[in-house]
Amino acid sequence: MHIFANPARFLSIARPLTPWLGWVGAVLIVAALFAGLFVTPRDYLQGESVRIMYVHVPAAWLGMAGWSGIATASLMQLIWRHPLAAVAGRAIAVPGALFAAICLVTGSIWGRPTWGAWWEWDGRLTSMLVLFFLYLAYIALASAGAERGSNDRISAIFGVVGAANIPVIHYSVEWWRTLHQGQSIGLSGSTIDGSILWPLPIAALGFSLLFGAIVLMRMRALLAQAKVVARLKRMTAE
Amino acid sequence: MNHWPFIIAAYAITIIGTLAIAVASYAGMRRAERQADALTRRD
Numbered sequence: 092m093h094i095f096a097n098p099a100r101f102l103s104i105a106r107p108l109t110p111w112l113g114w115v116g117a118v119l120i121v122a123a124l125f126a127g128l129f130v131t132p133r134d135y136l137q138g139e140s141v142r143i144m145y146v147h148v149p150a151a152w153l154g155m156a157g158w159s160g161i162a163t164a165s166l167m168q169l170i171w172r173h174p175l176a177a178v179a180g181r182a183i184a185v186p187g188a189l190f191a192a193i194c195l196v197t198g199s200i201w202g203r204p205t206w207g208a209w210w211e212w213d214g215r216l217t218s219m220l221v222l223f224f225l226y227l228a229y230i231a232l233a234s235a236g237a238e239r240g241s242n243d244r245i246s247a248i249f250g251v252v253g254a255a256n257i258p259v260i261h262y263s264v265e266w267w268r269t270l271h272q273g274q275s276i277g278l279s280g281s282t283i284d285g286s287i288l289w290p291l292p293i294a295a296l297g298f299s300l301l302f303g304a305i306v307l308m309r310m311r312a313l314l315a316q317a318k319v320v321a322r323l324k325r326m327t328a329e
Numbered sequence: 330m331n332h333w334p335f336i337i338a339a340y341a342i343t344i345i346g347t348l349a350i351a352v353a354s355y356a357g358m359r360r361a362e363r364q365a366d367a368l369t370r371r372d
Contacts, residue, residue: 113351120347124340139332146343186350193346197339204332301351308354315361322368 098314101175105307113304119297126290134287143201145290149298150194154222155257156299157187158250160306161229162257165250175310177243178317180250181233182309186302188226195219206270214267218260225253 127145134141160183168176198216199209210216229249236243264273275282276291283291 124344128336128340140335142336143339146339150343186354189346189350193343196342200335200339200342204330204335298347301347305351305354308358312354312358312361315358315365318365319361319368322365 098175102311102314105311109304109307109311112300112307116297116300116302116304119293120301121297123290123294123297127294131287131290137205140201140204141287143197144287145294147194147197147201148291149295150190150197151219152295153298153302154187154191154194154219155260157183157190157302158222158225158254158257161187161250162254165247168247169244169251177233177236177247178310178313179306180229180246181237181313182306184226184230184233185309186305188223188230190298190302191219191223191226195223202270208270211270213270214263215260215271218256218263222256222260225256229253 124145127142131142133139161180164173164176164180164183167173168180195216198219202211203209229246232246232249233243236246264271276288281288
């Protein structure tokens, strides 16, 4: 990771990588969503509404993976004072919040025909809503820190502490067996039939690659803005 | 109950949200890098 501590070296890798991640991700998303809408069969129990899974599950994965990324970047900022760690945390926050929101909204839309309710204060739904609010708080803290121009330790500490919610989301369906279905995909296999399941990993990979491209673009923007501010300060001082 | 309006709404929200953040991030990056390059050329 210290290889990327130099912004110039990071940019030499990020510049060619960004379009590759973006375009490959976009192609995989289009293919997976087309298959999810028109190729896979309807579920015997849920009917056609099972197709919402191909957008809901990748959004949930990215909402949780995004905060895991923030927590990792925050740790690197606090322990090693990695110069790009705070930039990475800030770049992840907005897309992470967006995908957490998409997860909540698509889950609500899926819940109406499946459960007969738009919302329930179920363990999984509530812990995911908490994650969305954590994102909003992190965005506010990180923006305030960036405006002060300080090495913002408060948002980094918040990023690490907020990671406690990730295992709560993951195990919520086991700890509180309420409305949300239990874990259907694990390391040992899946309870979903293969004929319905196969576009899901393609969609998850596609959305993840596009998320990576979005984070790289936002990091590049933040680095360029920092460069402009530093140069303007130097020009003013001269 | 017809499930397709729910499916279409979920896909539309996901696609619009993803496209919006991808385009906004790209535009923000291009704008910031152009500003930085312009200042570099002035020196």
